Amino acid sequence: MMADNPIGQAVIWLNDPLNWTNPGGVLDRLGEHLWISGAAVVLGCLVAWPIGMWLGHAGRGGGAVVLISNLTLAIPTVALLTILPLTFLGFGKPPVIVALAVFAVPPLLANAYTGVRSIDPEARDAARGMGLSGWQVLGRVELPLAVPYLAAGFRTASVQVVATAALASFVNGGGLGQIISAGFGLGTAVAGGQILAGGILVALLAILVEAVLAVVERAVTPKPLRKARGRAARRAAAATGSA
């Protein structure tokens, strides 16, 4: 029968409308998940983009950027999620948002830095030659040219935050992970289907965010850059083909 295995149970769980519309059901949790993740990514952008772009503009701090990303890799998410509520941030959503933002910073920072660093020095020189000040160079030349990198960092950070937000349920922070945690609380024998269903929902959301932001990344990359890249790739393919 269908209800004998966890997959069948998960299908049954997902097909029960009450599991979606009840208080604390899928729709509630999805809303929490998106709100926590969105706030964390915005907070991360507000911190990381100005710093990364300024470091790239000044041409310093590349070592610090690498060091920060390596250090955050070693910090367990669970540790930050449990430590921050016990500080002045208090319980509830704020510590969860801050914890997730910490993990959003490295990709945002690294891409902002690389984006500004990798701009053709001639474009910068030309802007300076036209009499633009440092701030004007940053705002009118470097920022627009770095947008594809900023978008790539935004995509990486967002997917990571949406995935990590599932762990907020460890400290009762809400989100779709809550469905999985509650299932484990009941035990795999009783709630195997619910656990699996929660896992499917979280994984689908992460993949969906990845796909949507890939389209956004393409859309905000200026057409000339996109075309040039495609043409160069085609030319390279043709060259190797004829050789």
Next chain:
Amino acid sequence: MSFRLALQESPGNPWISWQYVRDNSDTILAALREHATLTAEAMLVATLVAVPLAVIAYWYRPLTGPILALSGVLYTIPSLALLAFVAPYTGTTKPRTVLIGLVLYALLLIVRNSLAGLNQVPPEARDAAQGMGYGRWGRLFRIDLPLALPGIVTGLRLATVSTVALVTVGSLIGQGGLGDLILGGFRNNFYKAEIMTGAVLCVGLALVLDLLLATAGRLLTPWSRRIAR
């Protein structure tokens, strides 16, 4: 200064307490051992799967895309979801439930870096090996893999550090090594010393293992140092 003030504010529940460490040294050491064992097992299995995958991708170019894409999708799936996929089948009482998730997560980092290392093998070295009569396997073990070691070690280091951090997710089912201390402290009326001890040991373990692997990599590739000089 503010740190000392914070300590004085809550004398009953400090962040750092040697008293706690002394009284619970057995529990802490057991958690540390479990954490290190899980990490070592996960890295061993992941290496045994990922390096051959990288070699396959290196030998058969058309397979490079699919292999990288598959490990990329596995990497995108949230760790908690992986745990949820595996747990209904393996139960929550065995460490292998956590182990499967850890291995799947480590794959991408090792495959990508090993492949990058293999692709950096100089064509001259490969031609010379071929001219000396090495077969495909002889060339792999005596030329390609040794020369790709720096890339492989980079992958192992990144994967090890992220695996150490990821083990803590297993604490949801009580199989999280030091994560059990962190989450246990949180649930045990916010016992700050327990949380902090677990967190500090976790970061420390990651840094120590990273250093060990970096040293091993340097010892195994003495030629790369000579070139650097």
